[in-house]
Amino acid sequence: MALLFRSKPIPLTTLLSSLTVIFLITRSTADTLDGELSVYDVLQSYDFPVGLLPVGATGYELDISSGKFAAYLNGSCSFNISGYKLKYKSTITGYISKGKLEKLKGVTVKILLIWVDIIEVSRSKDGLDFSVGIASADFPIDNFEEMPQCGCGFECNKKHVRTSIRSNPFVSSS
Incomplete structure (x- = not known):
């Protein structure tokens, strides 16, 4: 007994939409698997x-349609930047769009004696605004052109110059 199916033609818009979604999913997965784009890219x-x-x-995961992302570190990480102590969990999640990171989880900053979550980062021209909900702080984007390192932040590569002659301002040399 043979079954016969009567098929209706698929509308062109449906076909194009489906192909676009498949392309985006394939591209996103291929980029991650092939290593073409890093999380920094x-x-x-x-x-x-x-x-x-x-x-x-x-590594990272990114749903291009919603902007939902997860970035993965090799472990938790902490360092100081501009007088603030930052902690990163091994997984950072949130939503990304052009110039805005929202609903962040996994990054905290120590303000005075209290650790608070950084929940949003937004870019405005040459600055970055970091929000903890009740307060925010602006920093020049130039401060973030290089990647900090766990433990020492941006200070790892700076050489500390020591002078061979020690001076004491309270002792006269004569």
Whole structure:
């Protein structure tokens, strides 16, 4: 007994929409698997500097249609920047769009004696605004052109110059 199916023609708009979704999903998966784009490349494609994440991110996931993302580090990480202590969990999640990171989870900052979550980062021209909900702070984007390193932040590569002659302002040399 043979079954016969009567098929209706598929509207062109439906076909094009389906192909676009398949292309985007395939492209996103291929980029991640092939290593063509790093998480730092993705940050830059959304107008953010690479220095928002420390050195050594091991991977990421990104749903292009919703902007939902997850970035993975090799472990938790902490360092100081501009008088603030930052902590990154091994997984950072949120939503990304052009110039905006929202509903962030996994990044905290120590303000006085209290640790608070950074929940949003937005870019405005040459600055970045970091929000903890009840307060925010602006920083020049130039501060984040290089990636910080766990433990020492941006200070790892700076050489400390020591003078061979020690001077004491309270002792006279004569």
